[in-house]
Amino acid sequence: MSHPVFSFSPLAIHTRNLLANPRCTLVVQIPGWSGLSNARVTIFGDVYPLPEDQQEWAHKQYIAKHHQGPSQQWGNFYYFRMQNISDIYFIGGFGTVAWVDVKEYETLQPDKIAVEGGEQYLKELNAIFSKPLKKLLSNETEIDDAALISIDSKGTDIRVRQGAQFNIQRISFDEGQNVETLEEAKAALQKLIHRGKVHNLHQ
Structure with missing residues (x-):
C-alpha cells in the first residue's frame, strides 16, 4: 500500500x-x-x-x-x-x-470503501451515475463522457472526455460526510445530482 x-x-x-x-x-x-x-x-x-x-x-x-x-x-x-x-x-x-x-x-490504510469495493463498486456506480454526472458537469462546458475511476470516503475522481481530450475532475462529498459503503456512496452522489450543482469541484 x-x-x-x-x-x-x-x-x-x-x-x-x-x-x-x-x-x-x-x-x-x-x-x-x-x-x-x-x-x-x-x-x-x-x-x-x-x-x-x-x-x-x-x-x-x-x-x-x-x-x-x-x-x-x-x-x-x-x-x-x-x-x-x-x-x-x-x-x-x-x-x-x-x-x-x-x-x-x-x-496508513486506504478508506474502507476503496478496499472493499474496488472495480465492482465503480461499475455499479457508473451504471447509475455516469449519465447524470455527464449532464451535471456539462453546466458550463459540454462534455461527451464522464466515468468514475476511483472513490474514497471524501469524494470521487471522474474521468471526463471532451472530444479526443481527457482530464480528471475531483468531486468532493459534502463536508463532514464519511462514505464507507456502496449505499452511502449512492446516497452521496444522488445528493449531488439532486442539488444540480457541484460546489466542491477540482480539475
Missing part, C-alpha cells in the same frame, strides 16, 4: 536513468492545480521494475484508471514501483510546508 506504481517505456531516457540509478522524486498534485498557491506533495524514493509476476496485475490497475484504446493496452511499456520511500515533503500553498513522517504514511 501507498507506494506509487509507474508505467514506463524501456526506450525512454528517464527509464534508462532509473535503471542506472533508482533514486528519484515524484511530485503529486491535483490535475490543473499548477499554481504556487495550490497543494502538492513530493515523494523521495527508489524506483525499481516490478517482478514479472506482478506486471499483469499492475497493467489491470493502470487500464482501470486511464482511458486506453485496444492498440495501446500493452505496447512495450513496463511497470515500476517506488519500493523505498525516504522522505515526503508537503506544500499546502504559500506559508504551509511540512515533512511527513514516512513510517506514519506507510502505516
Whole structure:
C-alpha cells in the first residue's frame, strides 16, 4: 500500500536513468492545480521494475484508471514501483510546508470503501451515475463522457472526455460526510445530482 506504481517505456531516457540509478522524486498534485498557491506533495524514493509476476496485475490497475484504446493496452511499456520511500515533503500553498513522517504514511490504510469495493463498486456506480454526472458537469462546458475511476470516503475522481481530450475532475462529498459503503456512496452522489450543482469541484 501507498507506494506509487509507474508505467514506463524501456526506450525512454528517464527509464534508462532509473535503471542506472533508482533514486528519484515524484511530485503529486491535483490535475490543473499548477499554481504556487495550490497543494502538492513530493515523494523521495527508489524506483525499481516490478517482478514479472506482478506486471499483469499492475497493467489491470493502470487500464482501470486511464482511458486506453485496444492498440495501446500493452505496447512495450513496463511497470515500476517506488519500493523505498525516504522522505515526503508537503506544500499546502504559500506559508504551509511540512515533512511527513514516512513510517506514519506507510502505516496508513486506504478508506474502507476503496478496499472493499474496488472495480465492482465503480461499475455499479457508473451504471447509475455516469449519465447524470455527464449532464451535471456539462453546466458550463459540454462534455461527451464522464466515468468514475476511483472513490474514497471524501469524494470521487471522474474521468471526463471532451472530444479526443481527457482530464480528471475531483468531486468532493459534502463536508463532514464519511462514505464507507456502496449505499452511502449512492446516497452521496444522488445528493449531488439532486442539488444540480457541484460546489466542491477540482480539475
